[in-house]
Every structure is written in structure tokens, then in C-alpha cells.
Amino acid sequence: MTEARVAQRGKGVVRAFNEAGVLGVADVHVALRLAQLAGEQSEHAVLATALAVRAVRSGSVCLELGGIRDIGVDVTVAEDGTEVDLDALPWPEPDALLGALRVSPLVVGGEAGPLRPLRLVDTTAGPLLYLEKYHRQEETVRRVLDARAGDHPDVDPDALRAGLADLFPGPAPDRQRVAVAVAAGHRTSVIAGGPGTGKTHTVARVLAMLLRLHGAGLRIGLAAPTGKAAARLQESVRAQDAALGLPDTLTAATLHRLLGWGHNGPKYHAGNHLPYDVIVVDETSMVSLTMMCRLLEALRPQTRLILVGDPNQLASVDAGAVLADLVDRPATGTRTPVVEQAVGADLDAAGWSAAERDRVRGGIVRLTRGWRFDEEIGALADAVRDEQPDRVLELLRAGADRIEFLAPDDLDALRHQVVETAAEVTAAAEAGDVAAALELAERHRLLCAHRDGPAGVSWWERASLEWIGAATGRRHDPDAWYPGRPLLVTANDYDARIYNGDTGVVVRRGDGELVAAFGRGSEPLLLHPSRLSSVQSVYAMTIHRSQGSQYGTVSVILPDERSSLLTRELLYTAITRAKDRVRIIGTEAAVREGVRRRVLRASGLQARANPVGEDG
Numbered sequence: 264m265t266e267a268r269v270a271q272r273g274k275g276v277v278r279a280f281n282e283a284g285v286l287g288v289a290d291v292h293v294a295l296r297l298a299q300l301a302g303e304q305s306e307h308a309v310l311a312t313a314l315a316v317r318a319v320r321s322g323s324v325c326l327e328l329g330g331i332r333d334i335g336v337d338v339t340v341a342e343d344g345t346e347v348d349l350d351a352l353p354w355p356e357p358d359a360l361l362g363a364l365r366v367s368p369l370v371v372g373g374e375a376g377p378l379r380p381l382r383l384v385d386t387t388a389g390p391l392l393y394l395e396k397y398h399r400q401e402e403t404v405r406r407v408l409d410a411r412a413g414d415h416p417d418v419d420p421d422a423l424r425a426g427l428a429d430l431f432p433g434p435a436p437d438r439q440r441v442a443v444a445v446a447a448g449h450r451t452s453v454i455a456g457g458p459g460t461g462k463t464h465t466v467a468r469v470l471a472m473l474l475r476l477h478g479a480g481l482r483i484g485l486a487a488p489t490g491k492a493a494a495r496l497q498e499s500v501r502a503q504d505a506a507l508g509l510p511d512t513l514t515a516a517t518l519h520r521l522l523g524w525g526h527n528g529p530k531y532h533a534g535n536h537l538p539y540d541v542i543v544v545d546e547t548s549m550v551s552l553t554m555m556c557r558l559l560e561a562l563r564p565q566t567r568l569i570l571v572g573d574p575n576q577l578a579s580v581d582a583g584a585v586l587a588d589l590v591d592r593p594a595t596g597t598r599t600p601v602v603e604q605a606v607g608a609d610l611d612a613a614g615w616s617a618a619e620r621d622r623v624r625g626g627i628v629r630l631t632r633g634w635r636f637d638e639e640i641g642a643l644a645d646a647v648r649d650e651q652p653d654r655v656l657e658l659l660r661a662g663a664d665r666i667e668f669l670a671p672d673d674l675d676a677l678r679h680q681v682v683e684t685a686a687e688v689t690a691a692a693e694a695g696d697v698a699a700a701l702e703l704a705e706r707h708r709l710l711c712a713h714r715d716g717p718a719g720v721s722w723w724e725r726a727s728l729e730w731i732g733a734a735t736g737r738r739h740d741p742d743a744w745y746p747g748r749p750l751l752v753t754a755n756d757y758d759a760r761i762y763n764g765d766t767g768v769v770v771r772r773g774d775g776e777l778v779a780a781f782g783r784g785s786e787p788l789l790l791h792p793s794r795l796s797s798v799q800s801v802y803a804m805t806i807h808r809s810q811g812s813q814y815g816t817v818s819v820i821l822p823d824e825r826s827s828l829l830t831r832e833l834l835y836t837a838i839t840r841a842k843d844r845v846r847i848i849g850t851e852a853a854v855r856e857g858v859r860r861r862v863l864r865a866s867g868l869q870a871r872a873n874p875v876g877e878d879g
């Protein structure tokens with residue numbers, strides 16, 4: 264551990280955890296400052312505070328006191344490459360920790376003032392320690408969702424049945440039909456499913472149904488956590504507007520934009536509700552607890568909220584995995600006879616577990632049939648999701664047409680594909696064929712877990728450029744503008760209408776000028792390179808960044824099996840980016856570890872609470 268990563272003021276137990284890399288400098292500083300303000304002396308309480316700060320930093324909403332050792336599992340290798348012996352750390356006894364917290368001024372307040380930055384909550388999942396802000400947000404989410412679940416919109420049962428029959432004339436069971444009925448009959452609904460299960464197809468039909476039920480004046484808001492996802496949602500819904508009679512003016516915005524976020528916080532909030540009757544949020548797996556809290560606060564009670572996404576994907580980089588929590592938590596809400604009658608035949612059919620029927624009652628429908636997805640890749644993704652490492656390896660090694668599993672040094676196929684894709688994209692770009700260049704650039708994508716290091720994006724960017732240079736004799740400066748240069752936008756630019764995560768390609772126009780082209784359905788967006796301030800070449804991409812997109816072939820570079828980023832959610836997300844073919848490059852150990860290890864995201868949304876320390 265370098266000097267810069269050890270907090271000089273930290274002592275004793277906290278310092279040991281800091282030196283081992285389990286705690287960062289910021290975790291220690293925040294904990295020491297809070298302890299000082301509250302007049303707390305207990306080493307145990309300071310350690311718990313630092314671990315709670317650290318938990319939020321790594322995506323959890325709270326610290327599970329019964330499982331504090333788990334918090335260290337993602338630090339098995341220190342930055343300098345040495346193994347960290349977590350068992351050698353002075354882990355406190357859980358009871359001692361809990362005892363210290365129960366009387367801590369950080370939890371119960373003290374003579375130093377009313378400051379109570381921590382919240383200790385006894386739940387059915389054991390004691391949870393929160394930073395106050397996240398506890399408040401989680402309580403808001405729970406309160407708003409519970410209130411909305413207790414009250415259903417008025418729906419004309421005959422109109423619902425007739426609409427469903429028009430939109431879904433096929434036989435039972437049809438989960439998409441159930442999803443539309445549920446979205447019509449509930450204030451809050453969740454449409455969950457893997458890629459290509461027809462989530463957007465279903466959303467368009469939900470909107471068509473609501474317009475039939477409530478008339479053309481219905482105010483519809485479409486949103487997603489990122490600009491790229493919002494653009495895709497808008498494109499997919501618009502592609503279906505004519506067939507379904509949807510208005511051709513529907514636009515989608517980022518959640519920030521929907522809420523009117525400015526320097527002084529959001530324009531829409533609990534005191535100024537969003538002016539919509541229906542709000543659809545796509546890619547909800549990427550929505551953090553904080554953003555979900557803001558959105559729910561800003562909703563009118565009558566507004567229908569439809570949350571769409573894949574709960575098995577990587578969650579938001581900020582704290583919280585709200586979509587996964589909502590899908591996993593015990594169903595709440597009262598029965599909706601209108602829905603049950605309208606899709607009774609679907610619900611009576613085989614294939615629904617008891618838990619799923621409960622979820623439907625709570626407004627949650629999982630779409631399971633893949634419409635776009637190849638069966639072999641779908642089976643592989645399912646085996647990862649269901650934690651079946653032997654099955655995953657069997658599928659990887661089965662010699663299937665669409666799945667390749669290669670050792671880390673077996674790079675010929677990858678090299679060939681990188682060189683071939685670049686040649687094809689460049690030929691189309693030189694010829695000024697924008698549509699072909701954009702389509703070809705999405706035929707193959709190289710994905711990595713890390714940004715830096717030997718399994719990271721920057722290393723593979725350089726390797727790709729070298730391979731291309733060796734094959735063509737033309738060595739590109741990665742920052743120069745050249746036809747066929749694949750582009751990645753790294754910041755939203757609302758004026759230019761390009762968003763963080765957008766990908767495009769440089770194309771030579773008929774007059775010889777170079778333009779940057781970005782896919783926008785049938786009409787690509789063409790911009791002069793001088794209009795682009797935040798772009799880079801994209802020969803490789805992190806799996807996090809690839810969320811919300813799909814490619815023909817995906818090559819996944821697995822990191823060392825000890826990498827903390829290697830998790831089931833990461834592997835699932837990477838595999839499900841592939842439409843036609845997936846190539847995994849890595850060791851068996853890395854595959855097994857990836858399937859086994861889950862992202863640890865503690866939250867209390869799934870547990871029932873019984874607060875303590877309230878009166879202390």
C-alpha cells in the first residue's frame with residue numbers, strides 16, 4: 264500500500280483495514296471526521312462508520328453488519344499485486360460491533376449536538392447500518408411504492424379485454440399480454456426481461472392500450488438513465504408508432520432532463536410534480552437509489568410508472584440496485600380483479616411459479632421468450648444467470664457455431680476479426696456509404712472488464728491499432744481523423760444531439776470532407792469533427808459502457824480470476840451484448856469465478872424493518 268493510500272490520522276484497527284486496502288483514505292477521513300463531530304471514541308464504531316462509507320462507495324446502500332467480512336471479498340489483491348490476507352485482519356466480533364453502535368452518539372445522538380449521521384436498523388435480514396442520507400432515500404422509495412401499490416387506476420374491463428384482443432390476438436400464455444394488462448391496471452409496474460425478450464415491443468403496446476383507455480390527450484414521458492438509452496427507446500417506440508397508432512411526436516429524455524435537473528437540483532420534486540399521466544423508464548437496472556428516489560418523489564400519485572429493464576445486468580455505478588431489489592422483494596399490493604379477469608387464461612396456463620404469480624399481483628412481469636436472441640447464446644446467458652458453472656463450461660466447449668472459448672494467448676481469431684472489421688468499415692467509410700460503415704462498425708465489439716492494465720481497454724486499443732497497422736501498413740494516430748475511425752462519445756452534448764456512450768464512425772463524404780456519423784434509425788446524424796469535443800476511438804470498450812447496446816459478434820477478454828470486477832452480472836452483461844456470436848477469451852478459473860461471484864449490493868429494500876436507536 265502506498266503512502267498516499269493510507270490515511271495518516273488513522274490508528275489501530277481502522278489503520279490496519281486501510282493498509283490492507285479494504286478501506287480507502289476517503290472512508291477513513293469521513294469516519295474520523297464524523298466521529299470527532301459526534302464525540303465518538305470507540306474504535307469499533309469508527310471502523311463500522313468507515314465500512315459503511317466504503318459500502319456506499321462500492322454500490323451498496325447500507326452495511327450488513329452480520330456479513331462485514333464479505334465487504335473485503337473484492338480486495339483479494341492489493342494495488343501493488345500482493346495478495347491480501349483478509350483473515351489476518353482484526354475483524355471485530357459482530358456482537359461487539361453492534362453493541363458499540365447501539366450506544367454510539369453517531370447513531371443515537373450525543374452531547375455534542377443533534378448530529379446522527381448513521382442509522383442502525385434491525386431487519387428481517389439482520390442489522391443494517393446506513394449513512395442517514397441513503398436510509399432516507401430508501402425509506403422514500405419504499406413509502407412511495409407502497410402507497411402507490413395500495414391504489415389501482417380505474418380501468419374499463421371491457422375496453423381492456425377488447426384492446427388486449429386486438430394487440431395480442433395469439434393464444435395463451437403470452438407474457439407480453441400479461442405485461443400490458445398489468446401496466447394498465449397498476450400505478451407502478453415493472454417489465455423485466457433479458458435482451459430481445461420484447462420489452463420495447465411491449466412498451467409500445469402498453470402505450471397503445473393506455474391511449475385507447477384514456478384518450479389521445481394522455482401525456483406520455485419516455486426516459487432512460489443515459490442519453491444513448493433514451494435515444495434507443497425513442498427510436499424503437501417511433502418505429503412502431505404507425506402500426507399502433509401512437510403519436511409520431513413521442514420523444515425520450517434522460518432522467519436528469521425529465522426531472523429538469525439544473526444547478527439548484529431538480530425542477531420537478533415533491534412540491535412540483537412531473538406533468539405526465541404515464542412515465543416509462545427504460546434500462547432501469549442502471550438507475551441508482553438516489554435517482555429513483557428523486558423520480559418517485561416527483562410523481563403525481565395518479566401517474567402510471569412503468570419500469571423496464573433487465574435485473575440481471577450490471578447495476579448503476581452509484582449506490583443501489585433498485586430494479587433487482589424490486590423484482591426480488593416480496594410482492595406488495597392488493598389484487599387487481601380487472602387484470603386477473605382480462606388475462607386469466609394466460610395466468611392459468613403452465614409456466615408460472617407461485618412466486619411469479621405473486622409478483623404479477625405486485626405489478627411485476629418477467630418476459631422470458633427471446634425473440635431476437637440466438638438459442639445457443641441465450642442458453643449460455645441463462646446458465647451464467649442461474650449460477651451453473653459446469654453447464655457454462657460445457658456450453659463454451661461444445662463447439663457450437665456461435666460460441667467460442669479461447670485461452671488468453673490464443674488470439675488469432677480475434678486478431679483476424681479486428682483486422683477484417685477495420686478493413687470493411689474503412690472501405691465503406693472511404694466510399695462514403697454511411698449506413699454500411701455504421702452497420703459494419705457494430706458487427707464486432709471487443710469488451711473488457713477493466714479500463715487499464717493487461718486485460719484493460721487501453722491495452723487492447725493499442726493492440727488492435729498495431730494489428731491493423733501491421734496488416735495494412737498504415738499506422739493511425741489514434742487521435743487523428745481518418746475514414747473508418749470508430750468513435751465513442753464520452754460526454755453528453757445536447758446541442759449536437761450526441762450522448763455519452765454513443766458510437767459512430769468517421770466517413771468521407773462525396774466532396775472529400777470527413778464527417779462523423781452516428782446511427783439514428785433511418786437518418787444517421789452527420790457532424791463535422793470540429794463539433795465534437797468529447798470523443799475517442801473505440802477499438803475496445805468496457806463491459807459497463809456496452810450496456811444498452813448489442814453487436815453482431817462480441818469478444819470478451821476476461822480478467823484475472825482474482826479481479827474484483829469479475830462477477831456474474833459482468834459476465835451475463837457481456838454475453839448478452841452478442842446478437843450472433845460470442846467469443847470468450849480467458850481461463851476456466853476466470854469463467855468459474857465470474858459465474859460464482861455476485862456483485863454485493865446490500866440494501867434494505869427487500870427486508871422488513873424495525874428501527875432501533877430512535878429514542879436514544
Ligand SMILES: Nc1ncnc2c1ncn2[C@@H]1O[C@H](COP(=O)(O)OP(=O)(O)OP(=O)(O)O)[C@@H](O)[C@H]1O
Binds near residue numbers: 457459461464499
Ligand atoms: N410478440 C412479438 N411478436 C413478434 N416480434 C416480436 C415480439 N416481441 C418482440 N418481437 C421482436 O423481437 C425483437 C426484440 O424485441 P425488443 O427490441 O422489444 O426487445 P427488448 O427486450 O426491448 O430488447 P433490448 O433489451 O435489446 O432493448 C424486435 O425485433 C421485436 O420486433
